[in-house]
Amino acid sequence: MTQERLWQVLDPSWGDPRALSALLCSSAAAVVLLKxxxxxxxxxxxxxxRRSRDLALERMEKAARRFKQENPGTQTTHILSLTMVELAEKLKEGSLSPESVLYSYLDKALxxxxxxxxxxxxxxxxxxxxxxxxxxxxxxxxxxxxxxxKDHINCKGHISSGxxxxxxxxxxxxxxxxVQVLKHQGAIPFVKTNIPQTMxxxxxxxxxxxxxxxxxxxxxxxxxxxxGEGALIAGGGSILGIGSDVAGSIRLPSSFCGLCGLKPTGNRISKQGVVSPLVGMQSVTAMLGPMARDVDSLALCMRALLCEEMFRLDPTVPPIPFDEEVYTSSNPLRIGYYEGDGYFQPSPSMKRAIQQTRKLLQDAGHTLVPFAPPKIDYMVDELFTRGIFSDGAAHLVDCFKGDIVDPNLKSQFNxxxxxxxxxxxxxxLLKPIYPRIARDLSALCGVGKxxxxxxxxxxxxxxxxxAKWRKLRLDVILCPALGPAFNHGYAGKLFAATSYTNLYNVLNFPAGVxxxxxxxxxxxxxxxxxxxxxxDPWDKRLKEAVEGAVGLPVAVQCVALPWQEELCLRFMKEVEMLAHNTKRNV
Structure with missing residues (x-):
């Protein structure tokens, strides 16, 4: 049977090649039109x-302007200069009103x-x-x-766009x-902040x-x-923010913006009411945590969150209140440290930050012990990358149906x-030339059954x-945080460079910057x-990513064992104090 005869049997109207051609053209046009x-x-x-956001900002501006006109004597500059602990004290004693503080921050955030x-x-x-x-x-x-x-944390009456x-x-x-617990403790959530597409x-x-x-x-x-949290707090428009972290998403903006940030142990703080494109992913632990200008602010936030109200609202959170005695302890610490992880060579400023901090801690009476994280290549490729994309990235790719990919994400998405x-x-094919990139590609295939x-x-x-930690009798670990801040467009091309932070999501240890x-x-x-x-090309990109950063902040990372947030914060406080004293004496 000829092809032409076959078309006629299937549908007599298709016997004419011109009709078939017209049908194909109209089908193609329909596809283009639908797209x-x-x-x-x-x-x-x-x-x-965007219009809704603009209207919200207009409403915010009107509220700030109205308060200014009605209260011309408000000492906004003084209010914005206070640390969070100082601000909390003045609010509690009544020497500052919550109105004056809120509207001062509204105006500054704008x-x-x-x-x-x-x-x-x-x-x-x-x-x-x-x-x-x-x-x-x-x-x-x-x-x-x-x-x-942060944008994806639910607030009543608002969207969580992700x-x-x-x-x-x-x-x-x-x-x-x-957010319910923050309000219970008297806090006033006032803005939501920007995030990358998919996070x-x-x-x-x-x-x-x-x-x-x-x-x-x-x-x-x-x-x-x-x-968005990092930018707003670093710019002075917020004094405390709530972020989230699945590979360093609290610690990296804290590092890039010169802030303090804490990723707690998974489930120390409730995650109920959060939007995510990776719902159901269990291999790598995501977490909510605070970001602020100093460690005492983080501690105050954790002290407030770890309360009966949170344990009541979310019974899956272990009822462990904040341990004040651990945070305020001054006992010498036994600190493991490493300058690089062997996967990504640290930038010169990252390495120097560890070396200087190690010396400061040693001079202050703490014991510093060299530590090498085991099998980092294996951790990054087989545990982190294969874990976070255990479905071969299928759920993430599905999220883009009916969406347009942001240019900064295209390299990853493709x-x-x-x-x-x-x-x-x-x-x-890449294994003999670029083994690290080849391993990453292989890991992106997922784990299937x-x-x-x-x-x-x-x-x-x-x-x-x-076991390695215990053998060395360590209390905490000091290690690099990725930095300094990247030039625009490089983060999407260097996802694997998060090895310094994603290690502690895989391990589910508390870690702060x-x-x-x-x-x-x-x-x-x-x-x-x-x-x-x-x-390889990733090393070349990292060099390009951090160029032109003279004067920008450089951070270190502080780590403790699971459920020891207070010890992690105590260690962070020690590092902060020693670094601050050094700057003051220069």
């Missing part, structure tokens, strides 16, 4: 979200946002919260403290548990709300995914969406790590000779 209509619908949803684009919404319920505070008999630990909240079109229009009917990136850009800049240098990224056989072939083996491997690695120094001209000069461990 165009879909794209247009996405654009309309994004425009509507100013910072105009400069760096970090606010996605005004939590207008903050004015109702002010009225409730007047009726409360007991003043909570955070009485009158304005707090910024930087994605699929979450737009979904107005939340109740606060997340953490699986440590830049801070999405096509809905745009790119957030680093307030310390607009050519640099504020880090991510809690980048790799994620490759079919598993293609990833395996590329990994095989071997998910239980994956979880078992994580548990075995954690046991091995703790403390700024200790700034990039010097000598650091910048030494960077010219940076080659990296593998001398």
């Amino acid at each position: 165009w209509l879909g794209h247009r619908q996405v654009q309309q949803k994004m425009q509507e979200a 100013e910072v946002n105009r400069e760096v684009n970090c606010v996605t919404d005004f939590i207008h319920g903050c004015e109702d919260q002010l009225q409730k505070l007047k009726k409360q008999k007991e003043k909570g630990l955070l009485y009158g403290i304005p707090i910024s909240i 930087g994605m079109v699929k979450f737009l229009g979904q107005v939340k009917e109740e606060d997340s548990v953490i 699986i990136n440590y830049d801070c850009s999405n096509l809905i709300f745009g790119q957030t800049l680093n307030p310390l240098n607009h050519q640099k990224s504020p880090g991510g995914s809690s980048g 790799t994620y969406r490759l079919p598993a056989p293609v990833k395996r072939i590329l990994a095989f 071997n998910l239980w083996d994956q979880h078992g491997a994580v548990a075995a690695y954690r046991t091995e790590f703790i 403390v700024p200790v120094s700034t990039v010097t001209r000598a650091d910048e000069e030494e960077l010219k000779h940076y080659q990296g461990h593998y001398r």
